[in-house]
Amino acid sequence: MQTTQKSRKKWNARNWTVFIVATLGLAYIVLFHYVPMFGLLLGFKDADYSSNLLGGLLFSDWVGLDHFTTFLKDVDFWDVMSNTLLLNLIMLLINFPAPIIFALIINEVKHMIFKKSVHVIATFPQFISWAIYGGIIIALTDQTTGIFNPILELVGLSSAENPVYLMDSQYIWAVIIISSLLKSVGWGSIIYMAAIAGIDAQLYEAAELDGINRWQKAIYITLPCIAPTITVFLLLTVGRLLSNSFEQFNSVQNAVNLSKSEVLATYIYRLSFTSRRYSYATAIGFFNSCVSLFLLIVSNFISKKSTGRGLF
Amino acid sequence: MLGKKLLTGCLCLLFACSFLLSGCDNPMFNFGGYEYPDFPYADEDPSIDSWTQWEEDEIVEIDWFIDSTSYSIPSEGSLVVNKILEKTGVKINFKKATTSDGTELTTMISGNALPDLVSVTAGMYDLINNGSVFPINGLAERWAPSLWQRITDEGEMYNTYKDSEGDLYFIVNNFYNTEEMESYREIGGDILPNDGVVVRKDYLDAFCAYKKAEDPNWKDADMANPDGVLEFLLWAKNNYNLSNTNHSVLLSAFDSNEKNGSRGIQVLMEYFNCAEEDAEGNFVYPQASENFTEMMQWLNELYRNNLLTEGCLGATQSQINQYIQNGEPIMYIGKMITPSSYFRNWEMNISGKNHLGEDAAYVPIIFTNEAGEIPQLSYRTSGELYTMVSANCERPDRVIKLLDYLYSEEGQRLVYYGVDTAEDAENGTYSYVKQPGESVTLSDGTQHVYKYGQMEYTDEVKEAFQTNVESYGIYFCMFLCNPMYVNLTSVDGGQFNNYRDYVKWNSRAALIPYSYDHRGFEFILDSSDSRYKTGLTTQSNIRSKWYKKYAEIIGLDSAEAVAAEIDEIIQWCKSAGLDEYIEFNNDCFQAHKERLGIEFAYPANDPDSSYHSLTITSVYGDTSYYKEIPENMKNADL
Numbered sequence: 001m002q003t004t005q006k007s008r009k010k011w012n013a014r015n016w017t018v019f020i021v022a023t024l025g026l027a028y029i030v031l032f033h034y035v036p037m038f039g040l041l042l043g044f045k046d047a048d049y050s051s052n053l054l055g056g057l058l059f060s061d062w063v064g065l066d067h068f069t070t071f072l073k074d075v076d077f078w079d080v081m082s083n084t085l086l087l088n089l090i091m092l093l094i095n096f097p098a099p100i101i102f103a104l105i106i107n108e109v110k111h112m113i114f115k116k117s118v119h120v121i122a123t124f125p126q127f128i129s130w131a132i133y134g135g136i137i138i139a140l141t142d143q144t145t146g147i148f149n150p151i152l153e154l155v156g157l158s159s160a161e162n163p164v165y166l167m168d169s170q171y172i173w174a175v176i177i178i179s180s181l182l183k184s185v186g187w188g189s190i191i192y193m194a195a196i197a198g199i200d201a202q203l204y205e206a207a208e209l210d211g212i213n214r215w216q217k218a219i220y221i222t223l224p225c226i227a228p229t230i231t232v233f234l235l236l237t238v239g240r241l242l243s244n245s246f247e248q249f250n251s252v253q254n255a256v257n258l259s260k261s262e263v264l265a266t267y268i269y270r271l272s273f274t275s276r277r278y279s280y281a282t283a284i285g286f287f288n289s290c291v292s293l294f295l296l297i298v299s300n301f302i303s304k305k306s307t308g309r310g311l312f
Numbered sequence: 313m314l315g316k317k318l319l320t321g322c323l324c325l326l327f328a329c330s331f332l333l334s335g336c337d338n339p340m341f342n343f344g345g346y347e348y349p350d351f352p353y354a355d356e357d358p359s360i361d362s363w364t365q366w367e368e369d370e371i372v373e374i375d376w377f378i379d380s381t382s383y384s385i386p387s388e389g390s391l392v393v394n395k396i397l398e399k400t401g402v403k404i405n406f407k408k409a410t411t412s413d414g415t416e417l418t419t420m421i422s423g424n425a426l427p428d429l430v431s432v433t434a435g436m437y438d439l440i441n442n443g444s445v446f447p448i449n450g451l452a453e454r455w456a457p458s459l460w461q462r463i464t465d466e467g468e469m470y471n472t473y474k475d476s477e478g479d480l481y482f483i484v485n486n487f488y489n490t491e492e493m494e495s496y497r498e499i500g501g502d503i504l505p506n507d508g509v510v511v512r513k514d515y516l517d518a519f520c521a522y523k524k525a526e527d528p529n530w531k532d533a534d535m536a537n538p539d540g541v542l543e544f545l546l547w548a549k550n551n552y553n554l555s556n557t558n559h560s561v562l563l564s565a566f567d568s569n570e571k572n573g574s575r576g577i578q579v580l581m582e583y584f585n586c587a588e589e590d591a592e593g594n595f596v597y598p599q600a601s602e603n604f605t606e607m608m609q610w611l612n613e614l615y616r617n618n619l620l621t622e623g624c625l626g627a628t629q630s631q632i633n634q635y636i637q638n639g640e641p642i643m644y645i646g647k648m649i650t651p652s653s654y655f656r657n658w659e660m661n662i663s664g665k666n667h668l669g670e671d672a673a674y675v676p677i678i679f680t681n682e683a684g685e686i687p688q689l690s691y692r693t694s695g696e697l698y699t700m701v702s703a704n705c706e707r708p709d710r711v712i713k714l715l716d717y718l719y720s721e722e723g724q725r726l727v728y729y730g731v732d733t734a735e736d737a738e739n740g741t742y743s744y745v746k747q748p749g750e751s752v753t754l755s756d757g758t759q760h761v762y763k764y765g766q767m768e769y770t771d772e773v774k775e776a777f778q779t780n781v782e783s784y785g786i787y788f789c790m791f792l793c794n795p796m797y798v799n800l801t802s803v804d805g806g807q808f809n810n811y812r813d814y815v816k817w818n819s820r821a822a823l824i825p826y827s828y829d830h831r832g833f834e835f836i837l838d839s840s841d842s843r844y845k846t847g848l849t850t851q852s853n854i855r856s857k858w859y860k861k862y863a864e865i866i867g868l869d870s871a872e873a874v875a876a877e878i879d880e881i882i883q884w885c886k887s888a889g890l891d892e893y894i895e896f897n898n899d900c901f902q903a904h905k906e907r908l909g910i911e912f913a914y915p916a917n918d919p920d921s922s923y924h925s926l927t928i929t930s931v932y933g934d935t936s937y938y939k940e941i942p943e944n945m946k947n948a949d950l
Contacts, residue, residue: 049848
């Protein structure tokens, strides 16, 4: 009875305003995230080559799981899946810890101007679109005019007579991983630096009294304190193991490296926009989402069991 | 609590209503089909030009999307655009695709957001089947009887593209009328193949001199085969100390939209005689032929000799253009029109690296496969852009009149020549040299009638062609153009207005004797056939597979590995439905040939063809077709 009275009291003119403002956000989520989900039905219908997607969605024939089974039997399935999974696993091992390490290192720098300069420089590439960034990578890795071949030549990995073509299928993963790392490390470290800034200074002061050095501070105080943040980001990254930035791959993809640079994102794009196989592409996208959700749930479960922390 | 529920309910209802109300008017909710609007019909008399029948104050604005990156669009305010507006009362907002992968058009199609007019290079039958476009004849009989008269009088395009019920849904540009082609040949005109293989003339000349010095009996025709060309390439690379970083052999850039991955592969298939028709006239899959394997093995040999590197295979077309401008390639294989400005730049020494000028120009070469079969290089004659009136168009009555104007002789004259000086002495851009219907006696004593007359640009326009003709808009609105019109009416016998035009001609001219009309192969899969959708899917899968594999095959370790890999892909294609696809293609191919009234599409299969008397007398091809570039054009300020 008391609760009811309380909630009635809370419902005043101010709440109306807040509610209306919140409704805009809610409407955005509903319109742009939930309504498009009806489109997933395309994955179960025969709307390939359709001239109107909505018409295809509403009036084309149901085909059940045909598109899913076709994808599993598709000769491209293993190539695309292995490229997607392996690249993301490598990126998880390299690119995920990199911002944490970068944040820890930056945190130890005492010279403020140097610290801020380094961080700004490292963050800057994040604000360049992949289309432009990809163009820069192509220019830098050019066989004749790029800067990498002379460097590789200096360390004996290339020669003027037989320069390395870095866009080749055997090197493209390294190019993708390194370029992605350089682009995201500064930006990715911001959240960890914020988490580090929130650590109680008394912990460090107490540790200093106990004679702890800077390395031990980072290992025994900083890292455990930002562990919840790391866990959340790790879980989200695991959930995205089948997702890649389409723009990133599209910008460096060519006929020579296609066998190694074709990932689910570019494959779905080509199927949808070049081949107009809307239903098939939707089915693959849906399959991707289901696997991602599964990975997220499993990793969350493991995290909860082992560390007691999880997303939900 | 009740208030909250009420509020939530009201808001949801409000959103749902606004969503529905805004959506109802959205073309996305139009699930196919067209409806003729209720505008007054034009005069039934087809001799009265339909575009003359509109209220003077009623200017209509329309959008026209061109799904091709290779066309320029006319700028607003140019002479031609202003004239179109003046004549038809239609203001056109042109928009062309920014990428060649068709994504913009796909987005428009899937969202049912096609603009008033759309010009596409493929996929028109899907639009037709879904009722997304008006039939041209349906619109013409209401609002442009004169257009229908023109189309049926010409007849050939209509007969090629009408459907089983006699409806025509698009007007095609670059369609060569047989009668006009004959008329053009009568005055000594020739039609160029679309693509080719070119090499640096200074290198080839030096190689031939070297071979002749070695053996006085040696003739350059002796090298017109894969081994001879390879020997030349290796000699040039070594003799001129070209490093492995040099882009010695270039193919046109790979593009997933290309039928065979790259136009370079396509043209080389023609050089190696990988035909789509067998001796019995049946459709065959060229990649399954021995000639195709031989071609890929040859490319692989170029790769293993560091002539064709990964850098060459992975280059974009803009990079390729730059390499050409710098004179890097010994040999370039593929599209000839796209890089023609860069061939010209090389000849004009824009890069500062060409001290030989025209002597180092890129010139076409001809060579056979290992078996010595004479190649057949194609030229397309049955159209490139298919222009359709979208079912979303609100003023199809005015749009069809616009098409009537552009399709008419007057419209063709406008886009090719601009304005007659007799009509506008101040702004006119051309004048008649021969009046329509005037005839001349040809050297063989026959009479040739200039049906449309013969025109010549004013000196001012000739000058503008050397730098920039954009403000006139001439040659910019080519979406309904008929190239034979300019071939028959120009004093130069075609488009020869500046240095680049001559380069475009000379880069393929010597190949003319080896070219053939590709019309027999330009069939479209029958969309009314129950196998259509499966056929499209198989085609898409197979093309995608090859696209991924071309560069990989070229980069293999040995010729045996190339053959094994091709076999494996063919087996995969068979598992993906290749046999059924070939059968479906064959049925459509036979129907198409029957329509054209031909038994064979490939000259080598036709016992009556002049192909059988064809020989290669020089690796340079027949150089008598070259045209000398006028001196005044060589000094143009680019």
